[in-house]
Amino acid sequence: MAKTREDEATRLDEAARAGWLYYVAGNTQDQIASKLGISRQAAQRLVSHSVAAGLVRVRIDHPIAACLERAESLKARYGLKYCEVVPSDPASASTILGVAEACAVEMERRLRRDEPTILAVGTGRTLRAAVEHLPPMACTQHRIVSLTGNIAPDGSASVYNVIYSMADQVKAPHYPMPLPVVVSTPRERELLHRQKVVELTLQLAAKAEVTFVGVGEVSARAPLVVDGFITADEREDLDRQGAVGEIVGWVYDSAGRLIDCRFNERVASAPIPPTSRGDVIAAAMGPAKTPAIRAAATGGLINGLITDEATAHRLLD
Template sequence: MAIRPAEQLIHKAAWLYYAHGLRQDQVASQLNISRASVAMYLRKARETGIVNISTSTQLFTDDVLARKLEDALSLDAVWIAPENDHIADPSTEIAVLAASVFLELVKKGDRIGVAWGRTVYMIADIMSYADLQDVTVVQLCGNLGAPYSYRPDQCTMEIARRLNAKGLNFYAPLVLSTEELARALRAEPVIREQLSGVGECDLALYSVGAVDADSHLVKCGALTSGEMAELRSRGAAGVIAGQIIDADGKVLDCSYNRRVISAELASLRAIARRLMVVQEDSKFEPLLAAIAGGLCTHLVVGARMAQRLLDHAGATTEKAS
């Protein structure tokens, strides 16, 4: 695609500054524009993806706490976002780190499974643009009718757009009105093929949902707060790709789960790299359930959550000994 004349100066400024290492005043002199214009063009180059600045996430995996947590929880890799008084919004820092980690994990030709939620959509929205070859992004569960930007189809297609990849949406509702209808829909060839292909993904990106009144399932109308409370009393501990899991990370035996159109947990576990990102400290119990169920191999969390996980693992080991 030809570069429009209006973009030529942006490209030239970015090339001189990033590729040739010229200072902003030198770029301004060479292009015969003001230094303020150079700064504006460089900002536009970053915002539109003309320039993709990536930083190594090694700093966040070299942390001693991250190493201890990997050993304690038997995870392949852990990245810990810093949390201190100088950071206005730690949850954003976690999403920024997760976006970088995700881009490092994606390989040429990968098939990527994506779930939904505010965390996943924030990662997609923050993620740098990349031009990856032969990458496919697939939706892991059915869709929602609620007008949220973090619907499953929105998360899937935004990540595909950022990666310049092929996006495959799941054209089925997340939850059906009856168990019989759900069984019939899962038996449809197109839906059956989509569900059976999830285990062939190379990488998964998701978070774990809460099982309280603030749950996405309650807010989108899939369950009432009363129904969620009842499921919690029966052992509900978290939500993965629209499915409710118990404290052991297993699918809770309930009518809701039997009405859900989503990849089976066994298919999710078959994905080699399962990147879980958790922003909220309130999701400690759901995260424990997801880890117990083998639904996470790679983890991005904040420092407070990391310490809680390590303390819990230590306490559990002491009880067992």
């Protein structure tokens, strides 16, 4: 029963070997089986294991024309500095597929640079998925700073904890924010923001050359509600005030203006957009998020966007 670490590591080694022989060297599973002295099924299991374990990374080196066109149109329409559109899979209802990979590629591109850079990251399922696609790197020259607290309403500290996974994967110094995402009162926020550590982190975030964020909608099924950052009543209230979207907690209307309300006064995240006016890149897709994305782009809360073809199409309508 108790699997030793060693067993598991050996299995991964074998899986990686099989995966390499299959995907890189182009062997058939039969060939792999005979080379490794195992049965074809065992080879198949290893190959499939190597994929399941995330050892195999596939990427397509080609900006597909249609996507490129849409990306150019989006840049023109919303005055974006950066835009990436990935092909849609019409049959999938995923709000992550493709965008996460593309976001990871862009993150990697930034991290590959030699000049020390400050990267700020928000939170959310999309970013979470994105950092999982980052390859292991050694980027000690950069600093990664969190835009938002890492403490959930229930007091736990693990909600979509993007910054830790990212920093761990790319071996960069990181600056999390030991704060709740939403505090109880404006006064409490002020006190917490005065803490030395928090102050430093906020300063760093404000200087970030590039910022990666997710975009949330403000509906009954929004993460904001599901994850308990806000009650159903509060949400309806925001709805009445014209809220359409949310970035690291900051709620805004269809023009991309932060809403002047009690809720935003309690959000403890770093300001969006940061004062530095660096790149602020949102990764988001899906019909539900479309109005929130459009508003954020319109109001200049973001100046970069990674989305999919279908969402791009809706944004251009």
